[in-house]
Amino acid sequence: MTENVRSQLIVILDTNPVWWGQKPSSHTKAQQKMTLTECLDSVMVFAHSHLMMNHSNKLAVIAAHSDQSVFLYPKNVPPTPDLPDSDGVAEVNDGKYELFNQVDKQIEEGVKSLIENCMNGQLYPESLIAGALTMALCYINKTEKSHEESGILSSRILVIKGSEDNTEQYMNLMNAVFTAQKQNVVIDACVLDNDSGLLQQACDITGGIYLKIPQMKGLLQYLLWVFLPDPLERPKLTLPPKVQVDYRAACFCHRNLIDVGYVCSVCLSIFCAFSPICGTCQTTFKIFGPSKGVKKKSKKPG
Known part of the structure; x- marks a missing residue:
């Protein structure tokens, strides 16, 4: 990757409390279903790794909930701050870089607020993945326009999903996928449980990677191995083969x-x-x- 090309990663995290709170099936028991807290820990380490790959990399995290899609980071959707140079990095009491601490704090507070707000409301087994994709594309369009003068900003979306597909979102999701294809935005999918035919199509159309991880406990390893490298670097790596897409x-x-x-x-x-x-x-x-x-x-x- 050339020096004037920066990478922007938008992570869409499935936070559906119905799926995370249900009892594991016989298939899931064999691979030890992880908790939402453990998943958040892996996602935050993955986010830190992305920011450390280049000091000018950008990051955003969106929660796909059962009744809404919201930004976990950054709050109020401002431009993502750059990672400071090593000479100017401030540290907090726990020894974390200031930016890393900010990312972790906003993600944890956002997920906690979502769970608390849905305790008294109606819960749905599906997650609003299509709405989260639309929010991600709007954010990408906004940030790319605001950074035109400072070089090329290569954007991609990673969907981490556990709940089942909702076919009622088919048209909205396909519209978002074809928009991503037109904007040259790659959509990757890391599926935790049941295969997703809709995300298979999304990854195949946009040139992304679809992976159903065989072991949930190894989520972090799969994120770092498969989804951390930028799409421009992937042809040089040995990655999982493409799956047969259900169209x-x-x-x-x-x-x-x-x-x-x-x-x-x-x-x-x-x-x-x-x-x-x-x-x-x-x-x-x-x-x-x-x-x-x-x-x-x-x-x-x-």
């Missing part, structure tokens, strides 16, 4: 993944069953009956 689409009527469906020729909505009226754009289609066979003239005997 099935979700129907707009029931939000189920389908193999064969009906597509509206006007708005390109997908349906699992035929309907003469599109449920999205209300276009009415003419239904033509089977064409009548043309009777052949019988030849008269000569």
Whole structure:
């Protein structure tokens, strides 16, 4: 990587209390499901490592919760501060660099606030990954414009997800994915439990890495090995092979993944069953009956 190219990492962390609080399944028991606190510890060490790779690297962390997506770091979405030079680094009482301490404190306080606020509210088993991706892309667009004069800012998104996919987010997520592709933003996915067909598509479309980790306790090792290197450096490394991507689409009527469906020729909505009226754009289609066979003239005997 050239000196005038800096790396910006946006981490989207699945903080859904339903998934983190549920009892581990038989498959999960075999690999010892980790707690949210342990996951946060690994994410914060990973964030520190990213900032140490280059003093001008940027960082942001977004929580994908069950009912909202919020920035954990930085607060109020200001430009991420640069890591000070070694001569000017201030230390706090526990010996941490000031920036590292700021990152840890804001992430911990943000997650704690999310958990406390959802105790009295309604909980949902899915996380708002699509909303978090949209927030990340808006933040990337803002920071890249504000740093145009100081060199190229290479941005990427890492999604750390444990909860199951929500097919109702299919259209919103695909819109965010194609926007990321247009902005040359790579989307990586680190999946903790069940495979995610939606994130497989997102990684394949944007040129990112999709990895379902075999052992949750080794989360930090996988983050540092696979997702710490910038996409420009990855061709030089030996990384896990690409997975086979499930490109099935979700129907707009029931939000189920389908193999064969009906597509509206006007708005390109997908349906699992035929309907003469599109449920999205209300276009009415003419239904033509089977064409009548043309009777052949019988030849008269000569």
